[in-house]
Amino acid sequence: MVREKTPAEIQAMREGGRILATILNDLRSQVKAGVSELELDAWVDQEIRRHGAIATYKTDEVNFPGSICISVNEQIVHSIPTDRRLEKGDLVSFDLVIEYKGMKTDSAFTMVVDDEPKGAIKHLLNTTERSLYAGIDAIKGPVRTGDIGAAIEKVLADGKLGIIRELIGHGVGHEMHQAPEVPNYGQKGTGTLLKVGDTIAIEPMATLGSAAIITEDDGWSIATRDGSLSAHFEHTVMVTPDGVEILTKL
Numbered sequence: 464m465v466r467e468k469t470p471a472e473i474q475a476m477r478e479g480g481r482i483l484a485t486i487l488n489d490l491r492s493q494v495k496a497g498v499s500e501l502e503l504d505a506w507v508d509q510e511i512r513r514h515g516a517i518a519t520y521k522t523d524e525v526n527f528p529g530s531i532c533i534s535v536n537e538q539i540v541h542s543i544p545t546d547r548r549l550e551k552g553d554l555v556s557f558d559l560v561i562e563y564k565g566m567k568t569d570s571a572f573t574m575v576v577d578d579e580p581k582g583a584i585k586h587l588l589n590t591t592e593r594s595l596y597a598g599i600d601a602i603k604g605p606v607r608t609g610d611i612g613a614a615i616e617k618v619l620a621d622g623k624l625g626i627i628r629e630l631i632g633h634g635v636g637h638e639m640h641q642a643p644e645v646p647n648y649g650q651k652g653t654g655t656l657l658k659v660g661d662t663i664a665i666e667p668m669a670t671l672g673s674a675a676i677i678t679e680d681d682g683w684s685i686a687t688r689d690g691s692l693s694a695h696f697e698h699t700v701m702v703t704p705d706g707v708e709i710l711t712k713l
């Protein structure tokens with residue numbers, strides 16, 4: 464059973480979401496050819512502390528060996544920061560959860576290192592991000608998780624992208640992962656009915672090739688089986704009386 468949030472807890476998620484958005488926005492300027500994943504992880508860790516927040520991945524709830532997931536090219540999510548140095552043109556996904564005043568927020572984005580996205584990569588990035596906003600925009604009036612999934616799936620399918628099905632969005636707040644599940648596919652009118660005050664992470668992941676995935680040897684990193692490039696965009700949002708509020712956007 465998901466606990467109701469108090470007004471103070473909702474406010475904490477607003478403040479924490481803003482801190483998370485600020486860190487991810489500032490991170491963009493740290494990403495350049497030659498920087499290592501571990502250097503970026505250390506920078507993020509320092510920023511989280513500076514804002515008075517906690518790196519959730521490093522807590523007992525997750526026990527991940529890093530403050531942020533840094534997934535490069537064929538890696539989709541959950542990749543451990545290593546001494547690998549980023550190269551111009553790498554496609555990099557950053558996924559971060561922080562805790563602030565006891566409440567968690569979750570957000571992710573994908574970018575190209577030191578270059579403007581072009582061609583198929585531009586299509587992958589634009590379409591995956593657009594599918595996130597289609598899912599968010601589906602939240603108005605009574606909405607079920609299947610309505611969100613259907614909206615995301617339509618954009619990704621129209622864009623001829625592979626839709627990762629094994630990894631899905633989720634409730635977030637007191638815990639990093641809580642009910643309900645929010646798949647990136649579905650049927651309108653099905654799934655869990657959301658109510659005002661619910662907070663969920665919506666996070667489409669898509670590929671330029673097949674949607675089949677593998678877990679890499681480190682036991683954490685999820686990658687495409689065919690080595691195709693992938694993208695991941697995520698926001699934590701709250702259902703409001705009027706529709707939706709994006710908590711992890713500046």
Ligand code: MG
Binds near residue numbers: 560569571666
């Ligand atoms: Mg996330």
